[in-house]
Amino acid sequence: MAAERLVVVGGGTMGAGIAYVAAGAGYAVELVEVDPARAGAAVETLRARWDKAVGQGRTTADDAAAALGRLRTVGSLGEVAAAPAVVVEAVPERLELKRSVLREAESLRPGLLASNTSSISIGALGAVLTAPDRFCGLHFFNPVWAMALLEIVLGPDTSESTRATALDLAVRLGKDPVVVNDAPGFASSRLGVTLGLEAIRMVEDGVAAPADIDKAMTLGYRHPMGPLELTDVVGLDVRLAVAETLREAYGDRFAPPDLLVRMVAEGRLGRKTGQGFYRWVDGRRADA
Structure with missing residues (x-):
C-alpha cells in the first residue's frame, strides 16, 4: 500500500524540519521549494540529520534510508498530485505570501490544510479559502526534530473534525500538542517574544551582557536556553517579523527595540549568519 502523502511548502529551516519528521513517521513527503539551491541544501541537511x-542510535541505517527515500522535492505546487493527506505551508511570515500559497494549496483538495505561522491570525489566513473549516494552524518549533511541542491553532471556522485530524497528526509525528484559539501570537509566540524583546531592551540599556542575562534565566528560572541565545537560534529577522505583527495587534508593548531593528538591517541574524548576540561557528556558539 502506498504511503499517505504529506506536502510541505517551503524548504527553509522549518519546512525542512517538518519534512524530516513526516518522512520519519511514514509519510511520502513532497517538499515544495522554488529555489533549486535551497531545495538541494534542504535535502543535504536532512541527509546529514538522518546520518x-x-x-546516535536513535534510528537504524535501513529506517533512515527508507525515510530519505520517501522524500522528494518539487519546484512548485503545480507538480504535486491532487488530494494529499496533509499540506503544511511553511513560507516566510508575510500575510499576502501565505494567503497566496494557501489559496493554491487548497486547490489540491488536501484532507488537512495548515499553516506553520508563529504569529499571524489563522482567521486572517483562512478568510481567502473556500473551505476554512478544513484549515488550522500547526505551529512547529525549531529544531522540529528535537522539539516535542506542536501548537494547534483553531481558527474561527475550524471544524471539530479538523481539530481531531490535527491532533491525530501530532501524535503520529511524535509531538505533544497543545490546542489554542486564534489570536495573534497564539500562546507560545506571544509569551516567548515578550521575554525576548525585554531581554534585548536590557542589552540596549546596558543592564548586563547577553551571557549574564541568559544565565539569569537558565539558572534562576530553569529555562533550557536564555532568551537572547534563543533569539539567535530562531533568527533575529524572524523575531522582528513576529514583533511587528504583535505590535499591530496589541500596540507598542510589542514594539521591536531599536537594537533588534539595527542588527537585522546589518545582517546579524543569529546562528544562520554566524553572528547575533553571540558568535556561531558550524551551528554552535563559539564561546560555549
Whole structure:
C-alpha cells in the first residue's frame, strides 16, 4: 500500500524540519521549494540529520534510508498530485505570501490544510479559502526534530473534525500538542517574544551582557536556553517579523527595540549568519 502523502511548502529551516519528521513517521513527503539551491541544501541537511540519528542510535541505517527515500522535492505546487493527506505551508511570515500559497494549496483538495505561522491570525489566513473549516494552524518549533511541542491553532471556522485530524497528526509525528484559539501570537509566540524583546531592551540599556542575562534565566528560572541565545537560534529577522505583527495587534508593548531593528538591517541574524548576540561557528556558539 502506498504511503499517505504529506506536502510541505517551503524548504527553509522549518519546512525542512517538518519534512524530516513526516518522512520519519511514514509519510511520502513532497517538499515544495522554488529555489533549486535551497531545495538541494534542504535535502543535504536532512541527509546529514538522518546520518547523525543513526550514529546516535536513535534510528537504524535501513529506517533512515527508507525515510530519505520517501522524500522528494518539487519546484512548485503545480507538480504535486491532487488530494494529499496533509499540506503544511511553511513560507516566510508575510500575510499576502501565505494567503497566496494557501489559496493554491487548497486547490489540491488536501484532507488537512495548515499553516506553520508563529504569529499571524489563522482567521486572517483562512478568510481567502473556500473551505476554512478544513484549515488550522500547526505551529512547529525549531529544531522540529528535537522539539516535542506542536501548537494547534483553531481558527474561527475550524471544524471539530479538523481539530481531531490535527491532533491525530501530532501524535503520529511524535509531538505533544497543545490546542489554542486564534489570536495573534497564539500562546507560545506571544509569551516567548515578550521575554525576548525585554531581554534585548536590557542589552540596549546596558543592564548586563547577553551571557549574564541568559544565565539569569537558565539558572534562576530553569529555562533550557536564555532568551537572547534563543533569539539567535530562531533568527533575529524572524523575531522582528513576529514583533511587528504583535505590535499591530496589541500596540507598542510589542514594539521591536531599536537594537533588534539595527542588527537585522546589518545582517546579524543569529546562528544562520554566524553572528547575533553571540558568535556561531558550524551551528554552535563559539564561546560555549
